[in-house]
Amino acid sequence: MTRARAFTTVLVVWVISLGAIALAAMQAGAFRGGAAGRESMARVRAYWAARAGVEEAIARLARDAEDPDESDAMRLYSEFEDAAEGVLEGSSWTVGHSVRGQAGVLLGPQDAHSKLNINTMTQEALLKLPFMTDDVAGSILDWTDSDDDVRLPIGAEVGQYQSLAYPYEPRNAPMRDIQELELVSGVLPDYVRGEDGNLNDRLDSEEDDGDATWPTDNHNGKLDSGWAGVLTASSIDGDLGPGAKPRTVLRGTRASDLVAALGINESQARVISTHASAPSAKLSDFVRQDLNRIPSETGNQPIDARAPALTRDQLTKLLGQFVMEEPEIGAPGRLNLNTCPAEVLEYAPGISAAAADALISERQARATGFASLAQLLDVPGVSREQAARLIDLGEVRSNVFIVNSVGTDERTGVRVELTATIDRSTLPVLIREVYIR
Ligand SMILES: [Ca+2]
Ligand SMILES: [Ca+2]
Ligand SMILES: [Ca+2]
Ligand SMILES: [Ca+2]
Numbered sequence: 001m002t003r004a005r006a007f008t009t010v011l012v013v014w015v016i017s018l019g020a021i022a023l024a025a026m027q028a029g030a031f032r033g034g035a036a037g038r039e040s041m042a043r044v045r046a047y048w049a050a051r052a053g054v055e056e057a058i059a060r061l062a063r064d065a066e067d068p069d070e071s072d073a074m075r076l077y078s079e080f081e082d083a084a085e086g087v088l089e090g091s092s093w094t095v096g097h098s099v100r101g102q103a104g105v106l107l108g109p110q111d112a113h114s115k116l117n118i119n120t121m122t123q124e125a126l127l128k129l130p131f132m133t134d135d136v137a138g139s140i141l142d143w144t145d146s147d148d149d150v151r152l153p154i155g156a157e158v159g160q161y162q163s164l165a166y167p168y169e170p171r172n173a174p175m176r177d178i179q180e181l182e183l184v185s186g187v188l189p190d191y192v193r194g195e196d197g198n199l200n201d202r203l204d205s206e207e208d209d210g211d212a213t214w215p216t217d218n219h220n221g222k223l224d225s226g227w228a229g230v231l232t233a234s235s236i237d238g239d240l241g242p243g244a245k246p247r248t249v250l251r252g253t254r255a256s257d258l259v260a261a262l263g264i265n266e267s268q269a270r271v272i273s274t275h276a277s278a279p280s281a282k283l284s285d286f287v288r289q290d291l292n293r294i295p296s297e298t299g300n301q302p303i304d305a306r307a308p309a310l311t312r313d314q315l316t317k318l319l320g321q322f323v324m325e326e327p328e329i330g331a332p333g334r335l336n337l338n339t340c341p342a343e344v345l346e347y348a349p350g351i352s353a354a355a356a357d358a359l360i361s362e363r364q365a366r367a368t369g370f371a372s373l374a375q376l377l378d379v380p381g382v383s384r385e386q387a388a389r390l391i392d393l394g395e396v397r398s399n400v401f402i403v404n405s406v407g408t409d410e411r412t413g414v415r416v417e418l419t420a421t422i423d424r425s426t427l428p429v430l431i432r433e434v435y436i437r
Contacts, residue, residue: 042409045091046416047436050407053093054420056083057109057403058429065424070242073338073369073396080108080401095405098203099341100194100229103221110201112421113398114339115232116347117332118181119144119174120393125349129227136186143170143184156185174332175233194226198437200419201225202404230344234432235333235400238425242320242372250276250283250322262317267307274303276324283324284388286310287377316374319391333425334395337376338369348393355386370396399425400432 060083064076084095084107097110116125118140126137138155150157161168168183175181179199181192193199195207197215203223206212210219218224241247248261253276255269262269271291275281278297285294291307310318335348337359345356358381363369370376373396376387403420417437423430 038412039414042412042414043416045088046407046409046414047418048407049086049088049091049093049409050405050416050418052086052088053084053095053405053407054403054418054422054431054434056086057095057401057405057420058422058431059083061401061422061424062429065240065244065427065429068242068244068397071368071371073371074367077108077111077339084108090411091407091409093405093407095403097201097402097404098196098223098225100225101222101343102341105203109401109403109422111336111339111398112232112235112400112402113333113336113395114341115230115235115344116335116393117235118178118231118233119332121231122349125347128347129230131188131191133186136184139185140181140187143180144172144174146172148172160185178228178231178233180233181227181231190226192226192228194224194229196223196225196228199228200404200417200437201228201402230347232333234402234421235398236423236425237327237331237333238399239323239327240399240425240427241322244427245321247321247323249324249326250318251281251325252277253322261321262310262314264310264314265308267304268310268314271303271307272318281324282388282392283319283322284391286315286318287374287391288384288388312374312377315377316372319373330425333398333400335393336396336398337390337394338363338396339398340394350389350392352386355382355390358382359390372396399423 057080060076060079064079069075080095086093094107095109096105096107098105121140123137123141126132126140127134135154138151138153142151142155142157148157150159156170158169161170170184171180178192181187182189193215195215195217196202197207198204203221207215207217207223208219208221210217223229239247250272253273255266255273258264258269258272259266264272268291271294272286274296275285275294290309292302292305292309294303295301296303335344342356342360345351345359346353348356358379359376362379373391373394376382376390377384379387382390400421400423403418403422405418405420407416407418408414419435419437421432421434423432
């Protein structure tokens with residue numbers, strides 16, 4: 001009896017002990033589940049805040065696309081800045097970006113057109129980049145050109161990539177993403193990223209703490225990014241001109257239609273339409289020289305030596321409302337001369353340092369930026385030839401912006417980062433790509 005009781009007691013204690021262990025395990029599980037639940041709720045709140053930041057930017061871009069202020073090229077950017085911070089219930093967002101070599105994080109989306117499009121770069125232009133060599137520049141051009149012929153003296157085509165342990169093929173078409181550069185033979189990720197280890201165009205804490213964490217950085221409060229700080233693959237050219245109206249293709253437009261569209265006389269219209277029919281003609285040719293000096297295709301004789309020069313107003317209309325030929329869908333974007341940093345101009349082909357300096361100081365003096373390309377002719381220290389070259393590669397408005405929006409749950413500090421590429425090269429505004437971190 002005693003033994004049985006003792007047994008029972010032991011059994012009960014054992015059962016109770018097991019029960020206690022089970023209960024403790026269940027409580028621990030419930031605690032972990034609760035923490036996970038709280039964490040995921042915090043992530044949901046942070047996500048919606050980040051998303052609100054992206055939507056605010058899209059709303060500003062759509063409004064500007066539908067109702068542009070043609071006298072103020074910078075209005076969109078101040079509206080972006082106004083919408084760059086906000087709060088939802090229990091959470092907040094910040095939209096920001098960093099500019100290579102400048103301090104901290106600036107409010108608002110990154111203008112993709114403030115960088116040079118990699119798909120427009122020549123060998124000569126590529127060679128100005130730090131760490132660039134002839135063979136890497138050749139390999140980049142081989143990566144994007146459509147053929148399989150290895151560039152001389154040295155480049156890389158399909159054979160080079162097929163001989164790797166993990167073979168792949170070059171795109172043989174324009175790059176879609178700046179990260180794609182890292183696949184090109186001879187390119188190291190460090191060249192592309194510099195201190196911007198996560199390639200989000202934003203100075204993050206781990207990118208400004210020296211060697212404490214990857215990536216290595218110089219802890220100077222500035223994002224010393226690599227090639228990706230001056231190059232992009234995201235900018236897109238479009239056919240929308242001032243007032244978001246489609247531009248007219250100049251080549252093939254009848255002289256009589258030009259008279260009405262530009263407010264010019266018949267001899268001016270004839271020079272423009274005759275010159276535009278030449279395959280090598282560029283819109284910038286009408287800036288390079290006055291109409292009475294534009295030669296005919298066959299010789300050095302002017303088309304019409306008595307054609308009056310275009311007035312500023314006529315030239316503004318010509319450059320704003322016309323394109324030489326129909327742009328291809330998704331063609332590489334042009335550089336925005338209102339927003340490109342001085343450093344990006346250093347890598348722009350054919351632009352002298354003096355002209356770049358003059359452009360930047362004139363721009364700083366104009367709160368509304370350059371409202372039209374024709375205003376480049378007013379920049380002291382920029383020759384007509386330099387103005388024409390700026391017009392060949394540049395624009396005064398942008399189509400594509402990259403919105404990096406960080407949502408933060410106020411109570412837990414949990415963050416969600418959304419990076420959305422938004423595009424108004426056609427209307428309505430499109431979201432091309434979204435990354436979530
Ligand atoms: Ca190729
Ligand atoms: Ca970063
Ligand atoms: Ca670091
Ligand atoms: Ca730095």
